[in-house]
Amino acid sequence: MIFECPEKSSFNLRLNLKDDQGNDLSPVNELSWWVGRPREDEPIIPKTEVQNPEHDSVITIPAEANICDGRRDEERFVIVRVKSGVHLKHKQFDYVVTNLELVPYEEE
DSSP states (O other): OEEEETTTTEEEOOOOOOOOOSOOOOOOOEEEEEEOTTTTTSOSSSEOOOSOTTTTTTEEEEESSSSOSSSSOEEEEEEEEEETTTEEEEEEEEEEEEEGGGGGOOOO
């Protein structure tokens, strides 16, 4: 599912981590995330470790990750990396940054 985020806005991404049986994931040994753009190697926000991760953690994507370079909407993704015991899983969450230059403001 792709959602939209207004340019220069932060947002929270709520994680509800489950195991294969649908139970709350335990233990959550490591949880990290980063933000990137499709087809670019360098992340916008580098890998960030969550301190004391739990199965119902919330990560905040900062506003500086959501600034458009040009005059059009831009795609972004958040990669979440979770380690539980010997298991390691990555999940990608896609979103679109709505460029403020394109927002139809009322004229005075």
